[in-house]
Amino acid sequence: MGHQTVLEFRDVWVQRGGKYVLRAINLAVPPGSVFGLIGPNGSGKTTLLKVALHLLTPVRGEVLLFGKPWHAHPGWGPAVGYTPQHHLHLPQFPVSVRQVVQMGRYGKAGLGRPLRRADKAVVERCLEMVGISALAKRPIDELSGGQKQRVFIARALAAEPQLLILDEPTAGVDSQARSQFYELLRDLQQRLGLTVILATHDIGMVLEYCNLVGCLNETLTVHETENRDALLRHLQTIYDSSHVVFIHEHGG
Amino acid sequence: MADFFAFQFMRYALIAGLMVSVMCALISSFVVLKRLSFLGAGISHAAFGGVALGVLLGINPLYSALGFTWVLTMIIGYVSRKGHLSEDTAIGIAYVAAMALGTIFLGFARSYNFDVFGYLFGNILAVTETDLHITAALGAVVLAALGLFHKELVFLAFDEEMAQVVGLPVRFLYYMLLSVMALTVVIAIKVVGIVLVSALLVLPGATSLQLTKNIVPMVALSLVCGLASTLSGLYLSYTLDLASGATIVLTATVLFGVAMVVSPRRRQMS
Numbered sequence: 001m002g003h004q005t006v007l008e009f010r011d012v013w014v015q016r017g018g019k020y021v022l023r024a025i026n027l028a029v030p031p032g033s034v035f036g037l038i039g040p041n042g043s044g045k046t047t048l049l050k051v052a053l054h055l056l057t058p059v060r061g062e063v064l065l066f067g068k069p070w071h072a073h074p075g076w077g078p079a080v081g082y083t084p085q086h087h088l089h090l091p092q093f094p095v096s097v098r099q100v101v102q103m104g105r106y107g108k109a110g111l112g113r114p115l116r117r118a119d120k121a122v123v124e125r126c127l128e129m130v131g132i133s134a135l136a137k138r139p140i141d142e143l144s145g146g147q148k149q150r151v152f153i154a155r156a157l158a159a160e161p162q163l164l165i166l167d168e169p170t171a172g173v174d175s176q177a178r179s180q181f182y183e184l185l186r187d188l189q190q191r192l193g194l195t196v197i198l199a200t201h202d203i204g205m206v207l208e209y210c211n212l213v214g215c216l217n218e219t220l221t222v223h224e225t226e227n228r229d230a231l232l233r234h235l236q237t238i239y240d241s242s243h244v245v246f247i248h249e250h251g252g
Numbered sequence: 253m254a255d256f257f258a259f260q261f262m263r264y265a266l267i268a269g270l271m272v273s274v275m276c277a278l279i280s281s282f283v284v285l286k287r288l289s290f291l292g293a294g295i296s297h298a299a300f301g302g303v304a305l306g307v308l309l310g311i312n313p314l315y316s317a318l319g320f321t322w323v324l325t326m327i328i329g330y331v332s333r334k335g336h337l338s339e340d341t342a343i344g345i346a347y348v349a350a351m352a353l354g355t356i357f358l359g360f361a362r363s364y365n366f367d368v369f370g371y372l373f374g375n376i377l378a379v380t381e382t383d384l385h386i387t388a389a390l391g392a393v394v395l396a397a398l399g400l401f402h403k404e405l406v407f408l409a410f411d412e413e414m415a416q417v418v419g420l421p422v423r424f425l426y427y428m429l430l431s432v433m434a435l436t437v438v439i440a441i442k443v444v445g446i447v448l449v450s451a452l453l454v455l456p457g458a459t460s461l462q463l464t465k466n467i468v469p470m471v472a473l474s475l476v477c478g479l480a481s482t483l484s485g486l487y488l489s490y491t492l493d494l495a496s497g498a499t500i501v502l503t504a505t506v507l508f509g510v511a512m513v514v515s516p517r518r519r520q521m522s
Contacts, residue, residue, distance in 0.1 A: 093410055107420060108418075
């Protein structure tokens with residue numbers, strides 16, 4: 001890698017529907033970090049991730065991936081994997097688990113070209129890494145929320161990313177599957193040397209698994225998880241008090 | 253049955269019907285999965301303006317309909333993608349405007365021997381040899397586009413944002429899919445007519461989605477449904493002396509109804 005930062009925002013402002021939803025965002029995520037992005041509903045978490053993924057364009061400021069803007073990356077773009085906030089566009093979409101994971105490879109395979117044997121090998125490895133090889137032939141809509149989430153992680157990994165961006169990965173996943181999911185994520189992050197950015201409401205999990213926490217509410221403040229007191233004081237200001245009681249129980 | 257093929261116009265009708273049903277059936281899977289049914293209805297009505305323009309200018313209405321419909325489809329696609337208007341609003345406005353424009357064009361043309369009814373509801377028996385050649389050529393373009401980019405189009409329908417993140421040219425793919433729809437609609441007008449053509453863009457795919465759980469059998473089965481409804485619809489219309497386009501569409505609708513009833517999962521089409 002050799003880059004100072006994996007993702008960098010320099011004074012980024014974003015408008016949606018004529019209103020500023022993100023203001024003066026500055027952010028530098030160093031390689032190997034696990035960055036948790038938290039904030040109340042409507043605080044702009046998904047918007048921030050979409051700006052990072054070049055799905056939305058800011059009105060002001062600069063976004064750099066691995067030290068360069070998105071378009072300066074040759075070929076199929078920077079090595080970024082993404083799992084959107086999970087909902088299927090059409091609930092009964094007729095594709096198998098394997099076909100979904102193969103989609104992650106389409107950029108590398110090339111437009112209008114079939115997947116090569118090497119691409120298919122990557123797909124099988126990704127299915128295995130997240131523990132869903134046995135489900136490969138099943139239709140995607142027959143899976144549980146937790147299983148689906150693993151499929152989408154595998155699809156993101158199939159692009160062989162260095163940065164993994166996850167939007168609310170555990171929404172609609174039961175609590176047992178949720179902790180298994182975070183264990184899997186930690187394991188993958190360490191094994192593959194990934195940088196992970198995830199948006200979540202799960203403050204307890206953020207305190208446990210992330211080393212950087214971004215508190216977002218139109219503006220962004222970044223804390224190191226080690227510096228717990230400052231982080232909790234800040235959380236208290238952006239969430240109501242009942243929420244923070246929960247954080248104390250969970251985190252300390 | 254033998255006298256069914258004795259007439260040349262009947263053979264032309266059959267060949268045109270088969271070509272059109274293959275194109276419609278193949279594209280219908282993507283129309284259903286990407287939820288473009290209403291856009292299909294919009295495109296087909298917009299073609300009325302194009303047909304009328306041809307009559308006014310004194311050229312083959314098929315050519316003017318191709319150009320007019322394609323341009324309007326691109327405008328609808330562009331406006332709804334830019335997010336200034338929702339897709340259904342853009343379609344709702346554009347197709348009524350195009351039909352109104354077509355009515356004005358026909359008024360100026362004062363062409364009393366022009367078969368408006370045939371264009372609205374199909375007149376498969378009026379298919380000429382030239383029509384067959386145009387259909388075959390454009391059909392080849394449609395098949396090539398769908399065949400070459402089928403995996404990307406499935407991804408586009410499944411999750412457009414993710415497709416963009418992995419580096420696929422989603423804008424190109426979207427406009428290409430719309431262009432292919434516009435071509436297919438215009439070609440199918442002779443067979444089933446402007447009012448009925450959008451049914452053929454939806455029914456084969458919707459029917460096979462009731463019965464299959466994977467995209468590969470889904471596309472194959474929608475091809476079977478499309479061909480079966482065209483063949484049996486044409487035959488019924490011939491033997492019972494019914495309007496051919498309407499009979500084909502009703503046959504396809506009956507197939508869909510049967511598929512809904514026997515569907516293993518009773519999927520909701522919402």
